[in-house]
Amino acid sequence: MGGYRLRTACSRTLAALLAACVFAAGAQSGAGDVVFVPTPQVVVERMLEMARVSRSDFVIDLGSGDGRVVITAAKKHGARGLGVDLDPGLVERAGKNAEREGVTERAQFFRRNMFETDVSRATVVTMYLLPNLNVRLRPKLLRELKPGARVVSHDYHMDDWLPDASATLKVPEKTVGTRGVSYVYLWIVPANVGGLWQLKITGPEGELSAELAIVQAFQKIDGVLKTGARSRQFSAARLRGERIGFTVTDEGGALRRDFSGRVQRDTMGGEVRVSHDGRESVEHWEAVRLSRPWPFDQRR
Ligand SMILES: C[S@@+](CC[C@H](N)C(=O)[O-])C[C@H]1O[C@@H](n2cnc3c(N)ncnc32)[C@H](O)[C@@H]1O
Structure with a gap:
């Protein structure tokens, strides 16, 4: 876990630079607590693999951008799910992308604040946000999700809730945040046994x-x-x-x-x-x- 801690420290600094970087990189829209930066498709696929997404899953992407995570979960893994985003333009774009991919029945998108989104029906929650947002979401995830639900985050951690699994991917086309590299973290929501x-x-x-x-x-x-x-x-x-x-x-x-x-x-x-x-x-x-x-x- 030494590498994890080092990455954690680095990711804090990098996260602080993320907003500035995305503008430099020419990105884009997005609203609320973090701007829209899409997760590279290769990373989306790894996130869903690590969470072992299948037909029986309901996936919620918090801050869903162009909808790629939920659409891929529906198209490649047969899952159902929804995405929420504060940016109405992105919600519309995600809906159109779902239509184009033929998965509107199984992938829906709503303009909604993620902090006000009920995640209790999710068996998998995905996020590409920022460390402080992950930590703010943490009590909600632990309170609402059922034991055994999986949470997957691109690049950012959950502070002292250490991941159950993690992966590092080389992503040469990634120019935002941790350039050229993506980290994927997986947590399994534990039952309360104390x-x-x-x-x-x-x-x-x-x-x-x-x-x-x-x-x-x-x-x-x-x-x-x-x-x-x-x-x-x-x-x-x-x-x-x-x-x-x-x-x-x-x-x-x-x-x-x-x-x-x-x-x-x-x-x-x-x-x-x-x-x-x-x-x-x-x-x-x-x-x-x-x-x-x-x-x-x-x-x-
Ligand atoms: C970094 S992007 C990730 C997009 C997508 N999940 C992906 O991985 O490709 C974060 C998204 O979160 C949205 N967002 C920011 N704050 C939000 C909030 N409080 N509630 C819902 N969406 C929010 C932004 O509009 C943006 O589209």
């Missing part, structure tokens, strides 16, 4: 009750499993969308439980692979949230 949970493990030898205390910073999680006064730290804790996993060992390593499962708001559960003195078994676990961390987190 707080105290009541855990029940059911296996052939009966039931075990315990508590889980989980701390969360975006997709990074850690926690402990507590029985009475004893606490055992998680290892290999992971969260990807609504899929959670962690390992707890006991008896000096002789007993190991690998949890994997799915989070649904205030309940979660799945499978525990138990390894005890060389014997393997599979048990079932479920947990109910008793409390969320303070201050109360309003996310789903």
Whole structure:
């Protein structure tokens, strides 16, 4: 992630120059918080690939310009979607482009402020904005999008919400912002799992009750499993969308439980692979949230 941080620092400076650069480069229209600079088509395709866009997706492009992202998602990946832009001329142009490409049923464009756009139906959100706008959109994205939704940004990051994946592309024709190079960042919206949970493990030898205390910073999680006064730290804790996993060992390593499962708001559960003195078994676990961390987190 060292390279990411360096790029992040560079991109802050470059972003500050973006508005000036675009005028120098002869671009263009656009309205609101950032002018219109189109994402090069090769980068659009990489963004959609990284987000694994398919027929089942609904893509929203925030600040959609000439509509190329949503139109490509519809035409090449069979997705549905919409774009919003403050510039009425661009909204009209995007609509005409969709018509020309034969995707008006699946790609629609509206004159709307992205900060006032409900993104809750999106399974994929795309953006080519500026770092400060990404960060301003961040609480909205985390609040409205469902766990597992993907957010893809061209060139700019989300500050301390680190990406789940990133790519660097050589784009010789790119003369704006980071010249000749594009960065693509992908985030998977994590379920909200922070707080105290009541855990029940059911296996052939009966039931075990315990508590889980989980701390969360975006997709990074850690926690402990507590029985009475004893606490055992998680290892290999992971969260990807609504899929959670962690390992707890006991008896000096002789007993190991690998949890994997799915989070649904205030309940979660799945499978525990138990390894005890060389014997393997599979048990079932479920947990109910008793409390969320303070201050109360309003996310789903
Ligand atoms: C850099 S362009 C990106 C265009 C397109 N997404 C792409 O990747 O090719 C950003 C666009 O955001 C639009 N925009 C700026 N502020 C906006 C806002 N608050 N709400 C909606 N659109 C906005 C601009 O008019 C511009 O078309």
